[in-house]
Amino acid sequence: PSELEADTLVGRVDLKECLQSADFISSSDENFKILEDGSVYTTSPVSFSAEKKTFSVLLKDTQEHVQKKIHVSLVEEEKKTQKTRQARDTVLKRTKRRWGPIPSVMIENSLGPFPLQIQQIICFATTPDGYSPEVPLVHTIRIEDDNDNAPYFTQDLFEFSVLENSKPGVVVGRVTAEDRDEPDTLHTWLKYRIVSQTPPVTPAFSLHGDTGVIAVLLPQLDRELVSSYTLLVEVRDMAGQPFGLCTTGTVVIRIEDTNDNAPSFKQTQYETRVEENRVNVEILRVSVVDLDEPGSPGSGAVYEIIRGNDDRSFEITTDKNTNEGVLCVVKGLDYEAAKQRILVIAVNNEAPYMLAPHSQQLSQSTSSVTVHVLDMDEGPVFKPCHLRIDVKECEDIGTSIGRYVAEDPETGNSEGIWYETVLSTSLFGVHIDEKSGEVRTIKVLDRDVGEMRRGQCNITVLAIDRNGKTGTGTIQVVIQPGNKNYPRITKTEYIMCRDRKPICLTAQDDDESPYSIPFAFHINDRSLASSWKITRHNDNSVYLSPKGDIPFGIYRIPVSVTDNGGKVGEHYIRVNYCDCVTPSECNDGGPRVFAGGNVTLGLWAILAMILGSLLLLLILITICGCCGSGVMHRQVTDDCANHNLIISNTEAPGEEVMDHNIIPLQNTCDQGGYGIKTGDQQTFEMVKGRGHTLESVKGGGHQTLGSVKEGGGGGGQPMMDTCRYSYSEWHNFTHPRLGEKVHLCRQDEEQKHSEDYLLSYNYEGKGSLAGSVGCCSDQHEEEALDFLDQLEPKFRTLAETCIKR
Known part of the structure; x- marks a missing residue:
């Protein structure tokens, strides 16, 4: 049927045929149970929602390790009945009624009498010829269970x-x-x-x-x-x-067991003794009572010292075998300091305490221990046992840096005690007096040398009394940094181009703070300090730059550097102020050197002057050769004119030189030269230009080159041949006068040095817009000075300084 009640017999399966030795039977569906005889019963009401219900019967032989399954399929009876009814409705068939015997019932373990009659029937009938018109009838005999098995x-x-x-x-x-x-x-x-x-x-x-x-x-x-x-x-x-x-x-x-019982000491007071200065010795064992299970965390004791052990001289541990507390001395006791010590110890369990129901909270069990310290004859004792002495390095030899003494614990004084060191103190640069214990230096201490390289050393000192007993102490000598090194400038030679980019001076000091940075820089020379300045950059560097316009040349500037401790380092900074764009263009070979207001000439400068004099002599000989014997040529070739241009480091006259001081020379040549007028006198300075010749200039009351040659005074205008003058005549006339003119040009009206006499200029990479020397530009066409346009751009830039602005 489609629905079954609980505990309903569904059918029976043959278990023996599947597995003869099965000792475990189970169903894969909890709605069905299998009995040992193979009967299948429902355990709960079952309703078939699908056409077929399937489950498996599992059989096991646990001894032989054999397992088998029987698959059971349950088919709804309703469909089969419906088909049968449809067939009956279609074909009507009459069936003979037959007798069915009622099943017989008997109880197991029946006592008889045997044979026991259960029921009597006519089982089947046959015709005389042996034909059986009826099918055999089945008689079911059901054995009812008897309660013959006890649970x-x-x-x-x-x-x-x-x-x-x-x-x-x-x-x-x-x-x-x-x-x-x-x-x-x-x-x-x-x-x-x-x-x-x-x-x-x-x-x-x-x-x-x-x-x-x-x-x-x-x-x-x-x-x-x-x-x-x-x-x-x-x-x-x-x-x-x-x-x-x-x-x-x-x-x-x-x-x-749970830890519901707290441990308690067997005694509330203990006493023990120990000799002074004994270390790592057992002095007492204490025991506790704990009702919890022995050996469990609930009974394992944990001891601690809760009072009287501030100096950590004692330690208590647990003996795992006996559960006792073992009290030890781990730091030597001093009889003179305390003749007895009183400790309070407490005990707990390894496991946390669990309060039992309806019980009160228990207090922690404690016990007191009195430790008597026994007096012993001791050696000297240093106080403190470790002494630190700080000393500055570079102290004078023999300086007392401290005193380290020991005392006799029994007497409390230092009489009769002498001192020794384990190692020689000369290694460390100090000495300890064997009687007084005074510590002195025997050499200059240096943090960077020998045993003091790490800045400190430890010296082990022995104190020995009259009885030969010893005590040990340690001196730690710590060398504090001192001001032993001078600050120094790391680089002292520089090249400064015409852009006058400041120079960065950097100093360093091997000393440590506070004897190193910040540094103070100072220019020691007053005259150079007026033209050079120092600007602070950071703690160890400054910028050095000129204050105004200064001439090109090499300057030796004395600069002092003072460290934070007051030590001063002196240096000379060599600056080559060069007419260049980049330092690599500058030939640091022989310009004049400026230092302390004095002008000196270097080796290359002297050589240049000699070569210049020879070149000038060659030019004069060439000019004289061109003029001929007794005849003055009126023109000079361009090559001669170009060779007459002599390189000079004086780029411009001072601002006091005005245009009216530059006048044309009166001469008999085709084109006149230029001279310099000063006061009421005229002297010859230099003649440059195409077709120029050397001639004299009449000066009122002063001797000219012509008068020197002719021996005349200053009456009329003499006739002279300037091309016949010798080099000595030229030199004797020009040298003192050029020197005087140069000296006057460098002074103002108050005879003071003119600061802007030497002017600087920059080269922008192309020729000057003036196109020629500025002081001659107004007579360019008239006096045929166009050869100056072919000169280098640097010379044109120099010429601009002559232009009145």
Whole structure:
């Protein structure tokens, strides 16, 4: 049918044919159960929603390790019945009525009498010729179950455990029993109960009659009172009725320990003795009482010193084998300081304390220990045992830097004690007086040399009394940084181009703070300080730059550097102020050198002057050769004119030189030269230009080159041949006068040095817009000075300085 009630027989499967030795039978569907004879029963109401219901019967032989399955398919009967009815409706067939015998019933274990008549029928009939008109009738005899099997427990002994102080209702375990009689009958309806409890105290556990579950009943299970319980339990069929069959079993329940008992000392006071200065010796053992299970964390003792051990002289540990507390001295005691020590020790457990129900909180157990210190004859003692002495490096030899003495503990004084060192103190540069203990330097201490390289050293000192007993102490000599090094400028030679980019001077000092940075820089020469300045950059560097326009040349500038400790380092900074764009273009070979206001000439400068004089002599000879004997040529070639241009480092006259000081020379040549007028005199300075010749200039009351040659005074205008003058005549005339003119040009009206006489200029990479020398530009066409346009751009830039602005 499509619906089945619970405990309904569905059918039977042949288990023996599948597995003869099966000892475990189970169903894959919990809605069905399989009995040992193969009967299939429903365990709950089942409704078939699909056409077919399938499940499997699992058979196992646990000994032979064999497993097999039987697949069961249940088909709804409703469809088959419907087809049968449809067939009956279609074809009507009459069937003879026949007698069906009623099944017989008998009870197992019947006592007879035997043979026992169950029922009597006519089983089948035949015709005389042997024809059987009826099919055989089947007579079913059903054997009803008799309660002939007592239930039995699945285990001979059940063992469980539970924590002490567990709350009522906590499940301890479950007992199980079975019955071989017919399932789901009174013969297999089992009931459990506790028959007895050992020890026979207040019942501590309950047993559920239907499920066999054992639970805590007594709220105060105490392992320290009862460590285990033994229960005699009974299982009875027939729902526990007195006429049912029963069996008994044994259950052992162990009570597990919790830390519900605090440890306590056996004694509240202890006394012990120890000699002074003894270290790492055992002086006392203490023991405790703990009711918890021995060897468990609940009874393991943990000791501590809670009072009287501020200097950490004592230590207490636990002996794991005996659970005792072992008190030791770990730092030497001093009889003179304290003749006895009183300690307070406490004890706890390894596991945290768990308060039992309805119990009060226990206080921590403590005990006092009095330690008597015994006096001993001791050696000298340094106070302190470790002395630090700070000393500055570079101290004078023989400087006293400290004193290190020891005392006799019995007398409290230092009489009769002398001092020695383990190693020679000369390695460290100090000496300790053997009588007074005074520490002095025997050499200049340096942090960077020898044993003091790390800035400190440790010296072990021995103090020896009259009895030969010794005491040991340590002196730590720490060398503090001193101001032993002068600050120095790392680079002293520089090249400054015409852009006058400031020079960065950097100094360094090997000393440590506070004897190094910040540095102070200063120019020592007053005259150079008026034309050069120093600008601060950071703590160890400055910028050096000129204040105004200065001539090109080499300057030696004295610069002092002072460190933070006051030590001064003197340096000369060599600056080559060069007419260049980049320093690589400058030939640092022989320009004039300016230092301290004095002008000196270098080797290359002197060589240049000699070569210049020779070149000038060559020019004069060439000019004279061009003029001829007794005849003055009126023109000079361009080449001659170009060779007459002599390179000079004087780029411009001072601002005081005005245009009216430059006048044309009166001469008999085709084109006149230019001279310099100063006051009421005229002297010859230089003649340059195409077709120029050397001639004299009439000066009022002064001797000219012509007068020198002719021997005349200053009357009329003499006739002279300038091309016939010798080099000596030229030199004797020009040298003193050119020197005087140069000297006057460098002074102002108050005879002071003119600061802007030497002017600087920049080269932008192309020719000057003036196109020629500025002071001659107004007579360019008239005096044929166009050859100057072919000169280098630097010379044109120099010419601009002559232009009145």
